[in-house]
Amino acid sequence: MLGKRILLIVGGGISATKIPALIRLIRAEGAHVTPVLTAAGAEFVTPLSLSVLAGEAVHQALFDVAAEAEIGHIQLSRRADLVVVAPATADLMARMAAGLANDLASTLLLATDKPVLIAPAMNVRMWQHPATQRNLATLRGDGIALVGPDEGEMACGEYGPGRMAEPGAILDAIRAALAPVPLRLLPEAQMPRGPLAGRHVVVTSGPTHEPIDPVRYIANRSSGAQGAAIAAALRDLGARVSFVTGPAQVSPPEGVAVIAVETAQQMREAVEATLPADAAVMAAAVADWRVVNGSDSKMKKDGTGRPPALEMAENPDILAWISQAPQRPRLVVGFAAETDDVIAHASAKRARKGCDWILANDVRPDTGIMGGAENAVTLITAEGAEDWPRMTKQAVAARLAARIADALA
Structure with missing residues (x-):
C-alpha cells in the first residue's frame, strides 16, 4: 500500500466514530488518505479531527469555489487508487445504486473510474429491507466490492447484521482491493x-x-x-x-x-x-x-x-x-x-x-x-x-x- 492514494468517503452514523482508527491504520501502511465528509457524517466526527489524522484537508462541499475552479470533484475522483465508503449508510447505498449526484460524495462516486469498496453500516431492519438488498445487488453488479457488515449488538439496542466491519477488517479489504488484479472487481465476462x-x-x-x-x-x-x-x-x-x-x-x-x-x-x-x-x-x-x-x-x-x-x-x-x-x-x-x-x-x-x-x-x-x-x-x-x-x-x-x-x- 506504500504510496497508494485512498479517497475515504465518511457517511453518517455512529460507526463514523471508528474512522479515525481506520485512518491511522491506512497511514501506518504508507498510504495517503483524502477524507470526504458528508453532512450526516459531520454529525459524528469533526472535519478537524479527520484532517489532523489524515494530514490532508477534508472535503465537504460540492460547490467549493476554490476547488471547483479546477473541477475539483473530477480530480478528487480520478487521482485516487481506491475509493472507500465507510460507513456506507442505507441512504448512500441507495444513491449510489440510483446514480444520483446531489452532493460531493455521490458526485465523486459517479465520476470516479477507480475501484470502489463499501463498508455498510445500518440498523438490522434497514439492512434486511428488500430495498437495501436490491440496491446491494445493483452495486455488486456494478463491480463494487464489499466488506461486512458484521453481526452484533447495535447502538440502538437491536442485534443482527448491520454493524460496520472493524477498522482492521476494512484495512484487509483495502489491501485486497489494491491487489494487482483484484478478481472480485472484474466483470463477469x-x-x-x-x-x-x-x-x-x-x-x-x-x-x-x-x-x-x-x-x-x-x-x-x-x-x-x-x-x-x-x-x-x-x-x-x-x-x-x-x-x-x-x-x-x-x-x-x-x-x-x-x-x-x-x-x-x-x-x-x-x-x-x-x-x-x-x-x-x-x-x-x-x-x-x-x-x-x-x-x-x-x-x-x-x-x-x-x-x-x-x-x-x-x-x-x-x-x-x-x-x-x-x-x-x-x-x-x-x-x-x-x-x-x-x-x-x-x-x-x-x-x-x-x-x-x-x-x-x-x-x-x-x-x-x-x-x-x-x-x-x-x-x-x-x-x-x-x-x-x-x-x-x-x-x-x-x-x-x-x-x-x-x-x-
Whole structure:
C-alpha cells in the first residue's frame, strides 16, 4: 500500500466514530488518505479531527469555489487508487445504486473510474429491507466490492447484521482491493473459467515475524514458495484466491488478492476478514510463540554477559480456529512440517486441529525442502495416508489444486 492514494468517503452514523482508527491504520501502511465528509457524517466526527489524522484537508462541499475552479470533484475522483465508503449508510447505498449526484460524495462516486469498496453500516431492519438488498445487488453488479457488515449488538439496542466491519477488517479489504488484479472487481465476462470458477479459496503462506525489539524478531526458514505456487495453481483452475502472506522470500503470484501481514495475530485477523470461503489452504509456517515483553527500543548488552529474559506466549492457532469457525470453509487443508515421525505427528495434528486434510513433509536440513525448489509430501485424510513422489513445488501445487477441485465439485 506504500504510496497508494485512498479517497475515504465518511457517511453518517455512529460507526463514523471508528474512522479515525481506520485512518491511522491506512497511514501506518504508507498510504495517503483524502477524507470526504458528508453532512450526516459531520454529525459524528469533526472535519478537524479527520484532517489532523489524515494530514490532508477534508472535503465537504460540492460547490467549493476554490476547488471547483479546477473541477475539483473530477480530480478528487480520478487521482485516487481506491475509493472507500465507510460507513456506507442505507441512504448512500441507495444513491449510489440510483446514480444520483446531489452532493460531493455521490458526485465523486459517479465520476470516479477507480475501484470502489463499501463498508455498510445500518440498523438490522434497514439492512434486511428488500430495498437495501436490491440496491446491494445493483452495486455488486456494478463491480463494487464489499466488506461486512458484521453481526452484533447495535447502538440502538437491536442485534443482527448491520454493524460496520472493524477498522482492521476494512484495512484487509483495502489491501485486497489494491491487489494487482483484484478478481472480485472484474466483470463477469472477464472472470477466469475452470473447475474452480465461482469458488473462493483462502491460502496462507510464508513465515511470520514476531518482534523482539525494533530490529530483531523470531522467524523460521519458510520461503513462501509452496504457498505462492498453490495460490497460482488454484487461480489457474478459476478460483478467486485471497492470499494472506507473511514476509516471504518469493513474490506473490499475479491475479490473486494479496493481504500482506507480519505477525501470527495479524494473519489470524486477515484470514477471518476473508471469510466466507469454499476452501482454506493453511500453508503458512506460523510461529508458535511470540514475545510478550519485547522492547520499543533496541535491546543492548549490559556488560554482565547475561542475555535478556524473554517471556513467551502462545500465538493463535489459525488452523484449529478456522477448522471450528462459525463460517468454516467446506474444505480445510493444513500443513505439517516435521523432522521426525512425520506421519504419526501429522496424523495426530489433523485429528487435534479438526481440519480435513494435512499435507505432511519432512523438513530436516538434509532434505533441502524448506527454502528449496522441491517438496515431498504425504496427503493425510480421514481415509489414510497417501505418499506423493518428490516433485517441484509447482507440481505439488497443481496436484493439490486438482484434488481440491474434485472435493468441491
